[in-house]
Amino acid sequence: MKDALIYVSISVISTVLFYLGAAAIKAPGSDILLGIIWVFFLSLIISASIVPRLFKKEIKN
Amino acid sequence: MIRKTFKISGMRCASCAQNIEKAAKKEKGIISVNANALTGSATVEYEPEMVSEEKIKQAINRTGYKVIGEEETAAGKNTLKLKVIGMNNPHCAGLVEKALKDGKGILGVEVVFATENAKIIYDPLLIEPAGIKKIIKDAGYEPIDVAAEDKETAARKKEIKIQLVNTIISWAFSIPIMLGTFREYWFLSSIIPEFLGNPYVLWLLATPIILGPGRQFFSGSLKGLKHGFTDMNLLVATGTGAAYLLGVVNTLFPEAGFGGPKVAFFETAALLTAFLVLGRYLEAVTKGRTSAAIRKLMDLKAKMARVIRDGEEVSIPAETVQVGDIVLVKPGEKIPVDGVVVDGYSGVDESMITGESIPVEKKKGDNVIGATMNSTGMLKFKATKVGQETALAQIIKLIEEAQTAKPKIQRLADIVSGHFILAVHIIALATFLFWFFFGYDYFKVAISGGQFLLSPVILSLVSAGIFSVLMSITVLIISCPCAVGLATPSAIMVGTGKGAENGILIKGGDALERAHKVDTVILDKTGTLTKGKPVLTDVVAYDSSEADVLRLSALAEKGSEHPLAEAIVSGAKEKGLKIDEAKHFNAIPGKGIVAEFEKNKIFLGNRRLMADNGIELTQKLLGDMERLESEGKTAMIFALNGKAQGLVAVADTLKEFSVEAVRELKKMGLEVIMITGDNERTAKAIASKVGIERVLSQVLPQDKENEVKKLQAQGKIVTMVGDGINDAPALTQADVGMAIGSGTDIAKEAGHIVLIKDDLRDIVTALKLSKKTISKIKQNLFWAFFYNAAGIPIAAGALYPSFSLLVSPELAALLMAFSSVSVTLNTMLLKRFKPSKY
Numbered sequence: 001m002k003d004a005l006i007y008v009s010i011s012v013i014s015t016v017l018f019y020l021g022a023a024a025i026k027a028p029g030s031d032i033l034l035g036i037i038w039v040f041f042l043s044l045i046i047s048a049s050i051v052p053r054l055f056k057k058e059i060k061n
Numbered sequence: 062m063i064r065k066t067f068k069i070s071g072m073r074c075a076s077c078a079q080n081i082e083k084a085a086k087k088e089k090g091i092i093s094v095n096a097n098a099l100t101g102s103a104t105v106e107y108e109p110e111m112v113s114e115e116k117i118k119q120a121i122n123r124t125g126y127k128v129i130g131e132e133e134t135a136a137g138k139n140t141l142k143l144k145v146i147g148m149n150n151p152h153c154a155g156l157v158e159k160a161l162k163d164g165k166g167i168l169g170v171e172v173v174f175a176t177e178n179a180k181i182i183y184d185p186l187l188i189e190p191a192g193i194k195k196i197i198k199d200a201g202y203e204p205i206d207v208a209a210e211d212k213e214t215a216a217r218k219k220e221i222k223i224q225l226v227n228t229i230i231s232w233a234f235s236i237p238i239m240l241g242t243f244r245e246y247w248f249l250s251s252i253i254p255e256f257l258g259n260p261y262v263l264w265l266l267a268t269p270i271i272l273g274p275g276r277q278f279f280s281g282s283l284k285g286l287k288h289g290f291t292d293m294n295l296l297v298a299t300g301t302g303a304a305y306l307l308g309v310v311n312t313l314f315p316e317a318g319f320g321g322p323k324v325a326f327f328e329t330a331a332l333l334t335a336f337l338v339l340g341r342y343l344e345a346v347t348k349g350r351t352s353a354a355i356r357k358l359m360d361l362k363a364k365m366a367r368v369i370r371d372g373e374e375v376s377i378p379a380e381t382v383q384v385g386d387i388v389l390v391k392p393g394e395k396i397p398v399d400g401v402v403v404d405g406y407s408g409v410d411e412s413m414i415t416g417e418s419i420p421v422e423k424k425k426g427d428n429v430i431g432a433t434m435n436s437t438g439m440l441k442f443k444a445t446k447v448g449q450e451t452a453l454a455q456i457i458k459l460i461e462e463a464q465t466a467k468p469k470i471q472r473l474a475d476i477v478s479g480h481f482i483l484a485v486h487i488i489a490l491a492t493f494l495f496w497f498f499f500g501y502d503y504f505k506v507a508i509s510g511g512q513f514l515l516s517p518v519i520l521s522l523v524s525a526g527i528f529s530v531l532m533s534i535t536v537l538i539i540s541c542p543c544a545v546g547l548a549t550p551s552a553i554m555v556g557t558g559k560g561a562e563n564g565i566l567i568k569g570g571d572a573l574e575r576a577h578k579v580d581t582v583i584l585d586k587t588g589t590l591t592k593g594k595p596v597l598t599d600v601v602a603y604d605s606s607e608a609d610v611l612r613l614s615a616l617a618e619k620g621s622e623h624p625l626a627e628a629i630v631s632g633a634k635e636k637g638l639k640i641d642e643a644k645h646f647n648a649i650p651g652k653g654i655v656a657e658f659e660k661n662k663i664f665l666g667n668r669r670l671m672a673d674n675g676i677e678l679t680q681k682l683l684g685d686m687e688r689l690e691s692e693g694k695t696a697m698i699f700a701l702n703g704k705a706q707g708l709v710a711v712a713d714t715l716k717e718f719s720v721e722a723v724r725e726l727k728k729m730g731l732e733v734i735m736i737t738g739d740n741e742r743t744a745k746a747i748a749s750k751v752g753i754e755r756v757l758s759q760v761l762p763q764d765k766e767n768e769v770k771k772l773q774a775q776g777k778i779v780t781m782v783g784d785g786i787n788d789a790p791a792l793t794q795a796d797v798g799m800a801i802g803s804g805t806d807i808a809k810e811a812g813h814i815v816l817i818k819d820d821l822r823d824i825v826t827a828l829k830l831s832k833k834t835i836s837k838i839k840q841n842l843f844w845a846f847f848y849n850a851a852g853i854p855i856a857a858g859a860l861y862p863s864f865s866l867l868v869s870p871e872l873a874a875l876l877m878a879f880s881s882v883s884v885t886l887n888t889m890l891l892k893r894f895k896p897s898k899y
Contacts, residue, residue, distance in 0.1 A: 022496060031526025035497060038303070038530055042490040045295065049483040
């Protein structure tokens with residue numbers, strides 16, 4: 001549960017950053033929506049892969 | 062500690078194998094896990110007090126793969142699976158269990174009445190499978206070996222069938238989707254009905270593909286993600302899922318800005334799935350073919366056997382033959398089990414087991430191997446090894462284990478693959494962000510008028526968002542590291558199978574890896590370079606008669622099993638001498654024999670034995686000894702009661718092809734060394750006959766291992782070739798130990814490679830095969846990484862600025878499937894390997 005929260009949090013942060021960037025360049029609403037979903041999804045997968053490895057390294061150290 | 066190999070279905074590539082290893086290792090009590098996608102198995106070493114087999118299976122099943130069978134090996138406990146015939150009710154099962162549990166060495170028993178299966182865990186040091194079967198027979202039931210491999214064959218066939226059905230379904234729906242999508246191009250609108258171009262119809266056709274053949278990618282991804290694993294399923298699921306969902310949104314809301322009806326997301330999702338499923342089908346088929354060597358061996362088993370029971374000849378299933386049965390084999394029939402000929406004379410074709418093409422003559426006292434073909438005469442033999450103990454069963458087991466053991470190069474590839482998936486997702490995200498925020502406007506994609514290769518999507522019709530997502534999907538699809546996962550195991554599978562066809566059993570990928578780096582070959586003399594059957598050549602007497610010298614020497618050697626002793630005893634018998642029994646007998650390794658007879662003390666051995674016992678040697682004796690040794694003979698000094706009285710010389714002959722084999726090894730650039738316990742003079746004489754310059758002589762048996770170590774300390778990669786049982790320490794110490802002439806005693810042989818035939822040319826073949834196999838692995842890995850290394854930047858749009866070329870997701874799927882198939886096809890070329898003829 002704790003892990004899932006971390007992954008979702010990282011994904012949300014990434015998505016918010018994307019939104020701010022997309023809004024700044026005045027991207028169309030449909031593109032922003034599409035981008036939010038895509039960035040959230042990919043960030044979730046990336047954080048779900050990286051975070052456990054980082055934790056494992058910490059435990060080892 | 063227990064080591065168990067689990068047969069697992071559903072493994073596709075290296076990342077699948079890694080996922081299984083990670084899942085199993087999470088359980089407490091696991092010592093090591095080694096999973097192999099190509100053989101579909103995982104070998105687990107674990108402490109049974111800390112974790113049960115059931116928990117391990119559950120851990121593996123939770124990752125989305127299914128355990129379909131298991132086999133326990135080594136570490137003080139063996140498992141035997143049998144079918145028990147004759148049980149009429151559950152009480153019978155209880156009776157069999159009790160009978161077995163009362164047996165010495167039985168550690169666990171499970172007998173199931175309904176399936177007639179019995180699983181027995183036993184200590185191989187206390188009881189053998191034959192003993193277990195006897196207990197069951199004595200209890201009144203008939204034990205039969207279970208063909209465990211049938212389950213694996215069935216699972217493979219099922220996998221091929223499923224993927225074939227998936228392929229047919231996906232293409233059956235994809236083709237109309239393609240026709241509907243491309244309807245407005247060229248002249249197609251005149252022949253393709255209009256309704257096929259309707260987005261709702263395309264949606265209807267695409268959905269069965271995603272929910273049917275495509276479902277395996279989604280279910281595999283979900284199961285992996287639950288445990289924090291990312292594998293190729295995730296890459297594919299992300300790509301196809303995104304394309305399909307975009308298609309749905311675009312169909313329901315064509316004005317939403319996702320490109321409208323002209324943008325073919327459904328075609329992308331359908332073709333992606335169709336190509337990838339086709340790749341899976343071809344992978345399943347080629348997996349079956351690469352393990353053809355094992356299938357071929359398994360098909361060699363005879364089905365029926367003719368045995369003599371109670372004086373009558375009866376025909377019974379081959380698996381019911383017992384040790385001790387007298388078996389009859391007529392000309393043209395397959396020999397059902399291993400045994401010793403008790404009557405008859407025939408030529409036997411052993412090529413299917415040993416690779417020896419010329420039929421081998423068999424007469425009384427000769428061993429016969431199960432699954433070989435009796436050619437010319439009738440043979441009657443006594444069964445000595447049946448079921449899982451036969452040479453054939455041992456070879457199959459050895460090959461299967463060899464194909465699970467990973468060489469370092471594969472472990473490296475697995476680690477790279479594991480990190481690769483993560484890297485790909487990062488690159489896919491970076492690709493999306495690049496094109497979204499910068500590339501689309503900078504390179505003026507909207508006004509370029511180009512399109513994706515092999516796709517109807519016109520760039521001017523898609524927004525920056527859609528374009529960037531499509532680029533991202535393409536990166537995901539083209540990056541699949543399946544080819545990397547196939548590169549090593551497919552080559553090892555074919556290489557070890559090829560070796561087995563030629564009577565060369567390679568015990569694992571590590572052995573292959575080391576064998577290809579070998580620069581030094583040490584050949585044991587007696588029994589390896591020579592036939593190991595010396596004959597008496599000379600008897601010299603001083604202050605005595607030749608007959609007395611020979612008679613007393615034979616008396617001293619009578620109790621010894623050494624080949625030199627047998628030569629002296631045979632020589633004495635041929636001369637008609639009577640050989641009495643010695644009162645005491647003491648063999649001193651590397652020196653000789655000391656025996657007592659009628660209060661006389663006999664010494665027979667080398668200079669060291671005489672020096673240790675203070676026996677003086679005359680110049681004449683030493684001169685005669687040197688002369689005999691320079692002729693390549695082994696001369697032994699005979700001394701009686703402290704006085705040297707004669708010499709006895711024996712000579713061993715070189716094996717056929719030993720000169721040719723040494724020549725070939727030297728041609729390969731290897732240093733060839735001969736090692737022997739013989740004195741330097743004799744050793745050098747033999748070595749010069751065979752073409753070896755460097756000789757390690759007067760090496761005691763226990764010191765052979767140290768000689769190997771010395772060479773290794775000089776940085777050499779050493780192959781030691783010798784007797785698998787007697788030279789075990791040296792073979793084990795060597796980087797590659799080769800046991801030659803093992804015959805049927807494969808399981809007992811030390812060393813990393815077992816050469817069944819007694820042919821030195823097999824050393825050359827084994828080393829050449831290992832070089833070819835490793836070379837094939839490197840080729841495969843190069844191409845696999847090349848596909849990815851080249852494909853990813855191109856998929857990310859690297860060629861667009863200069864050439865306006867863009868790879869579509871469909872083309873990426875085709876290239877990805879092609880990469881796996883091309884690696885496997887490249888491996889198939891290894892099947893053309895043939896031993897050199899000379």
